[in-house]
Amino acid sequence: MTEQDIFALNRHWPYRLHVLATLVSQTVATLYADRFSITIPEWRIIAVLGGLDEDEALSGTAISALTAIDRVQVSRAMARLLDADLIVRGTGQTDRRTARVSLTPKGRTVYQQIVPLARAFEAQLMTALAPAERETLDRLVSRLQAQAEAIAALPKEEIAALIGTD
Amino acid sequence: MTEQDIFALNRHWPYRLHVLATLVSQTVATLYADRFSITIPEWRIIAVLGGLDEDEALSGTAISALTAIDRVQVSRAMARLLDADLIVRGTGQTDRRTARVSLTPKGRTVYQQIVPLARAFEAQLMTALAPAERETLDRLVSRLQAQAEAIAALPKEEIAALIGTD
DNA sequence: TATTGTTATACTCTATAACTATA
DNA sequence: TATAGTTATAGAGTATAACAATA
Numbered sequence: 001m002t003e004q005d006i007f008a009l010n011r012h013w014p015y016r017l018h019v020l021a022t023l024v025s026q027t028v029a030t031l032y033a034d035r036f037s038i039t040i041p042e043w044r045i046i047a048v049l050g051g052l053d054e055d056e057a058l059s060g061t062a063i064s065a066l067t068a069i070d071r072v073q074v075s076r077a078m079a080r081l082l083d084a085d086l087i088v089r090g091t092g093q094t095d096r097r098t099a100r101v102s103l104t105p106k107g108r109t110v111y112q113q114i115v116p117l118a119r120a121f122e123a124q125l126m127t128a129l130a131p132a133e134r135e136t137l138d139r140l141v142s143r144l145q146a147q148a149e150a151i152a153a154l155p156k157e158e159i160a161a162l163i164g165t166d
Numbered sequence: 167m168t169e170q171d172i173f174a175l176n177r178h179w180p181y182r183l184h185v186l187a188t189l190v191s192q193t194v195a196t197l198y199a200d201r202f203s204i205t206i207p208e209w210r211i212i213a214v215l216g217g218l219d220e221d222e223a224l225s226g227t228a229i230s231a232l233t234a235i236d237r238v239q240v241s242r243a244m245a246r247l248l249d250a251d252l253i254v255r256g257t258g259q260t261d262r263r264t265a266r267v268s269l270t271p272k273g274r275t276v277y278q279q280i281v282p283l284a285r286a287f288e289a290q291l292m293t294a295l296a297p298a299e300r301e302t303l304d305r306l307v308s309r310l311q312a313q314a315e316a317i318a319a320l321p322k323e324e325i326a327a328l329i330g331t332d
Numbered sequence: 333t334a335t336t337g338t339t340a341t342a343c344t345c346t347a348t349a350a351c352t353a354t355a
Numbered sequence: 356t357a358t359a360g361t362t363a364t365a366g367a368g369t370a371t372a373a374c375a376a377t378a
Contacts, residue, residue: 009213012213014190017187020183020307020314021183021184023318024180024184117329118173121180121329123329124313125317128313129310136302137303141183148189151287159193
């Protein structure tokens with residue numbers, strides 16, 4: 001077996017992306033859990049609700065799309081947030097199947113406290129890169145994300161054909 | 167609330183990294199599950215064992231370090247791999263606490279089949295970037311990884327001090 | 333019939349602690 | 356006492372399916 005035939009896991013992009021994202025998520029998750037007793041999915045829901053005007057609200061489906069959390073998990077995270085009195089939910093006026101979810105005053109307070117924390121953590125992480133490098137990373141990661149979405153959207157047989165192993 | 171005070175989740179690096187890594191992992195996980203009935207942690211263990219010479223072996227602790235999977239999860243993934251007859255484990259000769267884990271012939275066959283699949287998938291993903299851009303991404307992500315590790319290694323109080331919110 | 337959302341099930345991940353065997 | 360590894364427990368993530376209410 002020659003040198004280049006050995007598979008180096010730590011040079012493999014799916015692995016590297018997972019290790020980095022997991023380390024970042026876990027560090028942030030610990031911060032949020034310690035200070036606000038909320039999980040990452042709960043934080044993401046608060047984050048999208050916090051951007052709304054006072055009279056606005058989102059449905060579960062909209063929250064799912066905006067947070068990349070699936071419907072079932074949104075439903076469960078919302079149950080916890082309701083229990084903690086951080087969100088309220090009403091019923092859609094025209095379509096009574098849809099929920100109208102928004103932050104309570106208590107939820108808004110958490111939002112206002114957690115956003116500076118999220119930004120400060122991100123700033124600390126990104127000190128590793130110069131501003132121009134951050135823009136480069138932004139561009140490259142956006143293209144990778146688009147490619148990953150394109151591959152994931154294919155039927156399984158087409159993925160198999162694409163990677164030439166069927 | 168002015169425009170820039172609104173927190174945009176989809177511009178937040180911890181979120182972006184997580185979404186990308188998760189999408190990639192899930193797509194790959196489905197491929198591996200369909201063809202080899204193995205999970206991502208199992209694949210990673212096979213990947214590091216596959217790089218060994220015939221007479222070499224790794225301990226559980228070494229596997230844990232090389233795969234970024236914690237001891238407990240390594241133990242459980244190894245139990246599944248033993249059950250599937252993909253690995254064997256002996257006992258260290260000098261230190262009988264340590265395991266000596268290596269691939270079975272069947273495990274080596276899986277390794278030889280799955281590595282081209284992993285490489286082909288990665289190649290498809292990385293078609294989004296030109297070779298020079300891949301090198302740039304490599305460099306930037308390595309620096310981010312180092313910074314994330316540096317932050318995660320700090321005691322909680324120091325992280326709090328670092329992000330100036332205590 | 334299709335969609336919104338909840339509930340059920342099952343498996344994996346993650347973290348912690350307790351435990352054993354050995355050093 | 357410390358380390359390698361396993362087992363137990365519990366909370367959270369993930370995927371699927373079934374279901375109720377509504378459209």
